[in-house]
Amino acid sequence: MAKQTGAPAKEQITPFFPTQAYLGYPKDYEKEPALKKRRREYAEFSRKLRAILAPLLVNRYALHEDMLVLTSKGFSGQGVDVDCVAVTRFGVFVITHIPVAGIISSSQKANEMVVLSESGAAHTFPCPLWRAAPAVHFLSALLSDLQCPVQAIAIATHDACAIELGVPTAIFKLNELSQFLRQSYDRYSAVNWSFFDVDEINARLRKGCQSWDHAVEQAERDAHRS
DSSP states (O other): OOOOOOOOOOBOOOOOOOOEEEESOOGGGTTOHHHHHHHHHHHHHHHHHHHHHHHHHTTOEEEEEEEEEEETTEEEEEEEEEEEEEEETTEEEEEEEEOOOEEEEEOSBTTEEEEEOTTSOEEEEEOHHHHHHHHHHHHHHHTGGGTOOEEEEEEEOOTTEEEOTTSOTTEEEGGGHHHHHHHHHHHHHTTOSSOOOHHHHHHHHHHHSBOHHHHHHHHHHHHHHO
């Protein structure tokens, strides 16, 4: 009988521990070229999300655009952006948009994915689930008394994108979102009698996240002192 060898273990890298977060963008920065491009891309992405979410969830949901999570070092430390946070009656989902074309597969590193283009060229990109981990940790702590499940998911929207077997099931194509949410709802409702109040969670998010405008004003005051 041939001796079997296990697959090489993936390199495990622990993401930073989050201490503060910001939702949305500072008002005075909305005209920045890079931000304008990011918001234009998000507008198209959110339109596709809402086309699925609205009829399925009967509008009992909320989408919060852009979450920036920081360490205790603030803007001088590590930070990570996620595209949006979806609040539903059966959980909160931290969503990352994957706009790439090609075949997505796992890497030997836990914090990387590989995409193979039609030309045969391969390149790596940060694993969206790994990158979103600080946002999941932050929101889980913020909503801990509600026992609200928080999960990171990543959604590929390009028609010429395929996802290999072995990639985490929380990474999927846009046309699989409806099925994913149905399964999430079934798992939650099978063991829970009540559902979450979307408005209550929305209020908790707004209260628990820092104010961008206050942060900008504080940074300006600190700059004047130095």
